[in-house]
Amino acid sequence: MKRALFLCAAAALVAPMSAEATAQDLAIYGETIHTMAGAPVKNGVVLIKSGKITAVGPESGITVTPGIKTLRAKVVTPGLIDAHTAVGFTGWLNQPHDQDQFDRTEPVQPELRAVDGYNARDPLVAWVRSFGVTTIHTGHAAGPIISGQTMIAKTRGETVDEAVIVPSAMVAAHLGASARTGQKAPGTRAKSLAVLRAELTRAAQYRTKRANATEAERPELNLRAETLVSVLEGKLPLLISVDTHQEIVAALHLREEFGIRVVLDSVADAQLVLDPIRAARVPVFVHPTMSRVSGDRQNASFSTASALRAAGVPFALQSGFEDYVPKTRVVLFEAAIAAANGLTFDQALGSITIDAAKILGVDARVGSLEIGKDGDVALYDGDPFEYTTHCIGVAIEGVLVNDQPR
Amino acid sequence: MNRLSSIAAVCLLAPLASAGSTRAFVGARIIPIVGADIERGTLVITDGKISAVGSVDDVVIPADAERIDVTGKVLMPGLVCTHSHVGQVEGGDDSAPLHPDVRAFDSIDVRHPSIQRAQAGGITTANIMPGSGLLMSGQTVYVKLKDGASIDDLAIRNADGSVAGGMKFANGTNPQGSPPMPETRAKGTALVREQFLRAQEYRARRVAITDPAKQPPRDLGLDALVEVLEGKRVVHHHTHRHDDILTILRLKQEFGFRVVLHHVSEGWLVADEIARAAVPCSIITVDSPGGKLEAANLSFETGAVLERAGVLVAYHTDDPITDSRLFLRSAGIGVRAGMTRKNALFALTMAGAIMLDLDRRIGSLEAGKDADFIVLSGDPLSVYTHVEQTWIDGGRVFDRADPKDLRFAQGGEGAGDRDQLDACCLKPGGDS
Numbered sequence: 001m002k003r004a005l006f007l008c009a010a011a012a013l014v015a016p017m018s019a020e021a022t023a024q025d026l027a028i029y030g031e032t033i034h035t036m037a038g039a040p041v042k043n044g045v046v047l048i049k050s051g052k053i054t055a056v057g058p059e060s061g062i063t064v065t066p067g068i069k070t071l072r073a074k075v076v077t078p079g080l081i082d083a084h085t086a087v088g089f090t091g092w093l094n095q096p097h098d099q100d101q102f103d104r105t106e107p108v109q110p111e112l113r114a115v116d117g118y119n120a121r122d123p124l125v126a127w128v129r130s131f132g133v134t135t136i137h138t139g140h141a142a143g144p145i146i147s148g149q150t151m152i153a154k155t156r157g158e159t160v161d162e163a164v165i166v167p168s169a170m171v172a173a174h175l176g177a178s179a180r181t182g183q184k185a186p187g188t189r190a191k192s193l194a195v196l197r198a199e200l201t202r203a204a205q206y207r208t209k210r211a212n213a214t215e216a217e218r219p220e221l222n223l224r225a226e227t228l229v230s231v232l233e234g235k236l237p238l239l240i241s242v243d244t245h246q247e248i249v250a251a252l253h254l255r256e257e258f259g260i261r262v263v264l265d266s267v268a269d270a271q272l273v274l275d276p277i278r279a280a281r282v283p284v285f286v287h288p289t290m291s292r293v294s295g296d297r298q299n300a301s302f303s304t305a306s307a308l309r310a311a312g313v314p315f316a317l318q319s320g321f322e323d324y325v326p327k328t329r330v331v332l333f334e335a336a337i338a339a340a341n342g343l344t345f346d347q348a349l350g351s352i353t354i355d356a357a358k359i360l361g362v363d364a365r366v367g368s369l370e371i372g373k374d375g376d377v378a379l380y381d382g383d384p385f386e387y388t389t390h391c392i393g394v395a396i397e398g399v400l401v402n403d404q405p406r
Numbered sequence: 407m408n409r410l411s412s413i414a415a416v417c418l419l420a421p422l423a424s425a426g427s428t429r430a431f432v433g434a435r436i437i438p439i440v441g442a443d444i445e446r447g448t449l450v451i452t453d454g455k456i457s458a459v460g461s462v463d464d465v466v467i468p469a470d471a472e473r474i475d476v477t478g479k480v481l482m483p484g485l486v487c488t489h490s491h492v493g494q495v496e497g498g499d500d501s502a503p504l505h506p507d508v509r510a511f512d513s514i515d516v517r518h519p520s521i522q523r524a525q526a527g528g529i530t531t532a533n534i535m536p537g538s539g540l541l542m543s544g545q546t547v548y549v550k551l552k553d554g555a556s557i558d559d560l561a562i563r564n565a566d567g568s569v570a571g572g573m574k575f576a577n578g579t580n581p582q583g584s585p586p587m588p589e590t591r592a593k594g595t596a597l598v599r600e601q602f603l604r605a606q607e608y609r610a611r612r613v614a615i616t617d618p619a620k621q622p623p624r625d626l627g628l629d630a631l632v633e634v635l636e637g638k639r640v641v642h643h644h645t646h647r648h649d650d651i652l653t654i655l656r657l658k659q660e661f662g663f664r665v666v667l668h669h670v671s672e673g674w675l676v677a678d679e680i681a682r683a684a685v686p687c688s689i690i691t692v693d694s695p696g697g698k699l700e701a702a703n704l705s706f707e708t709g710a711v712l713e714r715a716g717v718l719v720a721y722h723t724d725d726p727i728t729d730s731r732l733f734l735r736s737a738g739i740g741v742r743a744g745m746t747r748k749n750a751l752f753a754l755t756m757a758g759a760i761m762l763d764l765d766r767r768i769g770s771l772e773a774g775k776d777a778d779f780i781v782l783s784g785d786p787l788s789v790y791t792h793v794e795q796t797w798i799d800g801g802r803v804f805d806r807a808d809p810k811d812l813r814f815a816q817g818g819e820g821a822g823d824r825d826q827l828d829a830c831c832l833k834p835g836g837d838s
Binding site: 091092093094095123124127128271272290292293294295297298299300301302303304322324325326327328329330333336337339340341385386387388389390406 | 523692693694695696697698699701702706726727729732735738739741742787788789790791792815816817818819821822823824825
């Protein structure tokens with residue numbers, strides 16, 4: 001029995017999805033379907049054909065082809081979106097061989113691509129999927145001042161190519177204590193900003209020279225500068241992880257100075273500087289609700305999300321990056337605590353579905369159950385936020401990737 | 407309640423908050439833990455003790471009692487955390503691997519916000535322990551999480567006046583290092599065995615030699631280990647891997663000490679062996695497996711597997727590994743993974759009381775026990791439920807309606823820890 005249990009647990013953790021898994025037609029019945037596009041549907045059905053949603057609505061109005069594979073659940077939601085994580089990079093064992101979330105040999109390395117570091121087979125990918133998470137914004141984490149790029153992926157596949165949907169999503173920057181550690185790192189907050197400003201200034205000059213200089217005088221191609229040019233041109237947002245109020249303001253100054261697109265990340269002190277955040281109209285990925293309250297995040301609050309909501313700031317929730325235990329948080333659990341601390345159920349669920357999709361720019365594909373969107377669906381045997389509820393099924397583009405309750 | 411507000415409260419609310427008078431909490435659903443749930447109950451407390459608990463129809467409220475309507479609320483015993491690092495506790499240093507003489511009692515900052523947060527989570531009693539970076543990091547201390555000026559206001563005393571507490575042990579990789587620390591499991595175990603054998607010899611000589619002048623000189627560390635050998639001081643043993651768990655059971659058989667296994671990440675692999683040894687387990691809910699090699703097989707199901715094997719199970723926060731404000735959540739996740747509701751609630755209260763030898767005083771709502779209880783807005787295992795009030799020895803230490811207390815419950819300026827967390831607990835080689 002013990003051995004069976006162990007094998008079972010190990011299989012659940014490490015078994016990659018069957019390579020033969022292919023999209024099949026699915027009819028998913030739910031006593032309550034939270035489509036996140038309008039009011040919840042009671043006694044409804046979501047139809048998926050060839051990986052896409054072809055119908056969603058009350059059971060009575062939808063014709064289901066006889067013989068089609070059907071699933072039933074008390075509560076059905078869109079596949080969840082984790083707006084910012086490091087799974088696939090910060091491996092579960094926390095050993096040097098499986099930690100690829102940042103490289104501290106240099107403090108500024110925007111040229112590091114996420115697709116070159118993602119481990120689709122890390123068990124934590126399957127772990128978060130087993131709670132209903134189907135889309136993750138993952139990649140280089142908050143560590144050095146600029147750690148690298150991020151990507152958007154589905155929690156499926158045995159290779160990065162099978163998982164990725166947006167290979168380069170953002171460039172991850174960081175203002176905080178851990179950006180000031182390491183031999184080459186700046187030692188103060190002011191120096192951190194000076195380094196960032198210098199890099200962006202250099203990239204702007206590089207851009208001008210590359211565009212205007214004669215062939216003979218044109219500067220050599222520089223991958224680092226090229227990536228920052230994408231930031232300057234607004235092709236890639238700068239995702240700035242920042243917690244203390246003075247650093248939040250510094251991040252907003254940087255945005256204003258260079259006219260770049262910025263997404264603020266973490267912002268434990270948000271409630272101290274709500275006005276400038278609102279005025280800048282920047283979206284926010286809120287720190288994990290259950291984040292430990294120490295150091296830079298000493299003022300983190302269960303109510304940060306609800307305060308941003310009240311201020312009209314667009315936000316999404318995230319599991320974040322953890323360097324010890326738990327090696328990853330689960331964004332469903334983070335949303336649950338936010339739902340118990342000021343967000344309504346719909347607001348909390350929105351922050352891990354449609355609102356996250358919008359900030360990530362993938363709302364045409366994921367984030368809600370609407371005709372034409374990907375068939376990414378999570379099934380629960382009760383209120384998804386309750387501790388004692390189980391996720392009983394997960395489909396990604398019509399492929400049932402989890403059917404064991406967790 | 408933080409200290410300043412507690413001083414204010416003494417002035418303003420003395421009749422309400424002092425522990426001396428008689429109060430009746432009427433109309434709540436009461437979960438006494440020992441005995442059946444009471445749909446509409448009354449809890450009467452007098453002079454810091456529970457004087458009556460039962461159905462509203464059965465309990466006679468004394469004429470002089472202050473009557474508090476708690477209709478619609480849920481009352482249950484104050485939570486018992488068997489493994490906590492609140493109050494910036496410290497233990498031994500890196501000068502040696504074994505520090506049985508070192509006392510957590512001498513290190514705790516009772517004004518630290520982590521204690522206020524634990525009150526907000528409904529924890530009334532905690533076993534505050536040094537970390538796990540050493541084979542023996544020192545003597546733990548059992549405390550009531552009251553607002554106090556010094557550790558003396560919080561520390562629980564044994565009948566003889568000594569400070570109540572156990573002894574923190576750790577095995578596996580956390581206590582490993584370069585000399586004088588052990589590099590292997592066998593070396594670590596050899597060091598522990600040698601110390602126990604010394605303690606046995608020390609004890610025998612002190613008993614055998616009646617002439618005080620000829621007795622071996624007192625050794626504070628061996629004195630404490632003699633208490634362990636005599637069963638007066640419980641070993642609280644950090645352990646993760648199945649083989650490390652079995653090593654502890656082997657040592658227990660050799661030396662006969664009383665032990666609680668803590669974390670027990672792979673306990674589900676050796677549940678029958680643990681049950682046969684009749685050793686209780688204090689476990690943790692962490693949101694994903696891994697984070698260190700020894701926790702790779704950590705499972706939400708540990709509580710359920712141990713329960714089915716017949717092992718006494720308690721939950722702990724290991725604060726700051728998990729947040730004391732979310733202690734109820736640990737048991738909720740345990741139920742999600744197959745633990746019975748009854749034992750999950752027991753694991754937050756009575757089981758911990760038993761493991762700390764405090765079950766005659768705390769852990770359930772029974773007449774004669776300490777008036778340690780919490781008022782909840784709803785079912786204890788629902789995410790939407792908040793701890794509204796926390797009472798210890800008949801005094802209210804947390805009130806969610808007080809904005810100062812609410813800040814500790816939710817977070818915000820002043821509610822967190824200024825320092826980055828202690829390396830003892832959050833880095834590999836640290837706790838958990």
